[in-house]
Amino acid sequence: MIEERRRVVISNKKGIHARTAAMITSFVNNIRTKYNVKLYIQKENDESRLPLANMLTLAALRIKKGDVLYVIAEGKNGKEAIEEISNYISGEIDQRVNNIDEIDKLLEEHTINITSELKSIREIKNKFGSILNHMGDGICLMDNRGIITYLNPAYENIFNIKKNDLIGRDVKKVCPSRPSIGLLDTKEKIIDILIRGKDGKRILSSSVPIFAQNKFKGVITTYKDVTELEEVIQRLHKAEEKIKYYEEELNKNNYVDEAFNIIIGNSSLLKDVKRLASKAARTSVNVMIRGESGTGKELVAKAIHGASKRKEEAFIKVNCAAIPENLLESELFGYEKGAFTGAAKRKIGKFELANGGTLFLDEIGEINYNLQAKLLRAIQEKEIERLGGNEVIKIDIKIICATNRNLEDMVNNHEFREDLYYRLNVIPIVLPPLRNRKEDIGLLAEHFVEKICKEEGMDGKQISRHVLSHLKEYCWPGNIRELENIITRAITLSDSEQIDVDTFPSYMKNEKRKNDGLINFINGDLARMEEYDREIVRLALKKHKSFNKAAKALGLTHRTISLKAKKYNLI
Numbered sequence: 149m150i151e152e153r154r155r156v157v158i159s160n161k162k163g164i165h166a167r168t169a170a171m172i173t174s175f176v177n178n179i180r181t182k183y184n185v186k187l188y189i190q191k192e193n194d195e196s197r198l199p200l201a202n203m204l205t206l207a208a209l210r211i212k213k214g215d216v217l218y219v220i221a222e223g224k225n226g227k228e229a230i231e232e233i234s235n236y237i238s239g240e241i242d243q244r245v246n247n248i249d250e251i252d253k254l255l256e257e258h259t260i261n262i263t264s265e266l267k268s269i270r271e272i273k274n275k276f277g278s279i280l281n282h283m284g285d286g287i288c289l290m291d292n293r294g295i296i297t298y299l300n301p302a303y304e305n306i307f308n309i310k311k312n313d314l315i316g317r318d319v320k321k322v323c324p325s326r327p328s329i330g331l332l333d334t335k336e337k338i339i340d341i342l343i344r345g346k347d348g349k350r351i352l353s354s355s356v357p358i359f360a361q362n363k364f365k366g367v368i369t370t371y372k373d374v375t376e377l378e379e380v381i382q383r384l385h386k387a388e389e390k391i392k393y394y395e396e397e398l399n400k401n402n403y404v405d406e407a408f409n410i411i412i413g414n415s416s417l418l419k420d421v422k423r424l425a426s427k428a429a430r431t432s433v434n435v436m437i438r439g440e441s442g443t444g445k446e447l448v449a450k451a452i453h454g455a456s457k458r459k460e461e462a463f464i465k466v467n468c469a470a471i472p473e474n475l476l477e478s479e480l481f482g483y484e485k486g487a488f489t490g491a492a493k494r495k496i497g498k499f500e501l502a503n504g505g506t507l508f509l510d511e512i513g514e515i516n517y518n519l520q521a522k523l524l525r526a527i528q529e530k531e532i533e534r535l536g537g538n539e540v541i542k543i544d545i546k547i548i549c550a551t552n553r554n555l556e557d558m559v560n561n562h563e564f565r566e567d568l569y570y571r572l573n574v575i576p577i578v579l580p581p582l583r584n585r586k587e588d589i590g591l592l593a594e595h596f597v598e599k600i601c602k603e604e605g606m607d608g609k610q611i612s613r614h615v616l617s618h619l620k621e622y623c624w625p626g627n628i629r630e631l632e633n634i635i636t637r638a639i640t641l642s643d644s645e646q647i648d649v650d651t652f653p654s655y656m657k658n659e660k661r662k663n664d665g666l667i668n669f670i671n672g673d674l675a676r677m678e679e680y681d682r683e684i685v686r687l688a689l690k691k692h693k694s695f696n697k698a699a700k701a702l703g704l705t706h707r708t709i710s711l712k713a714k715k716y717n718l719i
């Protein structure tokens with residue numbers, strides 16, 4: 149874009165007042181049309197240029213005689229345009245009045261324009277005023293010297309102060325710690341600075357500099373009261389911490405150490421056992437494992453040891469039923485050479501061997517009454533003496549006991565010491581019999597097939613659903629040990645890859661028939677409600693062979709019975 153500029157010294161006696169401005173504007177308008185240019189004016193020592201189109205703009209510059217102006221033209225014919233304008237305004241403009249009517253008309257038009265512009269400016273001012281007055285954030289305006297020029301009602305609320313006490317005053321004196329003061333020098337915005345009100349309120353302040361025509365005019369600052377928000381955030385943090393704590397606690401409760409992976413089964417009963425046993429492993433207290441023979445008591449004891457901090461130390465098992473009564477004491481506590489006839493050399497007892505580790509006392513119910521007292525003392529005092537010796541040996545042992553006997557009855561019959569009972573029964577873990585967790589039979593059977601095939605060096609044999617359903621129907625008086633035996637036998641006797649039902653012992657088949665009865669199917673014991681539910685659904689499906697008919701027979705919906713069949717693994 150071609151730009152021309154020309155320096156003009158004003159020689160008009162009265163400078164450029166309203167009438168002169170009107171005359172210039174009228175002249176300039178003709179020039180603009182004649183040469184098709186854009187025209188500007190700029191006062192000397194002023195950076196901003198103004199469009200030369202409006203008499204108001206011109207008059208507002210208050211140009212006096214002798215002032216210097218630059219006339220600027222943009223456009224192809226700018227040179228000619230500037231020439232004519234410069235000549236016009238550099239002379240005695242007032243003497244050029246030849247048509248006073250035209251000038252008056254011009255002035256009248258401008259007066260109308262001014263009035264309507266003023267009106268719209270006033271409207272804008274009112275709108276902004278009302279917006280600022282109703283804003284939730286506090287607003288403070290100060291000029292370029294730091295004099296407070298405006299405060300809105302929200303500001304008064306946030307700082308609990310009357311605006312009249314501050315307006316017109318120097319911010320550095322009345323609010324010396326305000327971050328916005330820094331802007332008077334830096335003229336750079338600052339965002340989201342947290343300040344504190346006198347009453348402890350937390351207030352977020354952001355300040356931006358105001359520029360008009362590149363001149364720094366002042367600062368506008370907004371203040372947001374975030375006290376409540378902060379409190380909510382703090383409450384939220386606290387709630388999050390609590391949730392984290394509860395989650396950790398829950399995880400601790402649900403956590404099962406991987407040492408328990410040796411225990412196969414996914415039934416909810418077994419999961420409960422694993423969770424409790426895993427917890428017991430993390431403590432130093434004694435554990436009593438109860439359950440029928442072959443339910444996995446020893447396996448659980450080993451897993452507890454494996455999950456405890458003693459896992460690198462010894463796990464010593466004593467089967468109290470397998471050792472003759474008169475030998476059990478020396479087996480447990482050891483003896484010195486010559487302690488009794490036949491004691492040719494010193495023998496270290498199981499307590500000493502287990503020191504630092506775990507002592508598993510299986511069949512604890514078989515210990516005689518006298519030995520129970522010695523056992524109690526050793527556990528209580530945490531020390532033992534070898535038979536025939538007088539050296540006191542400190543022991544640090546986790547005791548895990550197991551029994552399938554009814555210890556409570558034994559206590560009542562004075563066959564088992566009550567004090568020892570309470571000492572050992574700190575965390576009782578009850579292993580459910582296999583018949584009460586038939587959901588586990590599938591997993592266990594597959595586990596044993598794989599294990600036995602590996603041990604016997606056989607190719608992988610398989611168990612069909614048909615065989616599995618046979619296994620599930622049996623009541624398993626010998627529990628998992630029996631299941632393992634039957635699978636070993638079946639694998640050995642089956643000629644084909646598939647394990648055959650014919651290889652099952654005949655008592656199993658007879659038992660199956662016996663168990664078709666409802667209430668008696670668990671050796672006369674009562675089972676959990678769920679087990680009966682499962683049995684009823686199983687029998688109904690077996691008899692009716694369709695969900696619809698079975699549901700009708702039991703007075704259930706098709707959906708309910710199919711859900712139950714799925715839940716109980718019957719399909």
Ligand SMILES: Nc1ncnc2c1ncn2[C@@H]1O[C@H](COP(=O)(O)OP(=O)(O)OP(=O)(O)O)[C@@H](O)[C@H]1O
Binds near residue numbers: 443
């Ligand atoms: N959940 C299980 N997963 C895998 N194997 C198991 C499980 N429960 C038991 N067994 C196996 O079954 C057999 C019997 O288990 P264990 O000796 O632990 O039972 P027990 O209750 O101590 O028996 P008893 O009262 O007769 O001493 C073992 O070979 C064991 O490995």
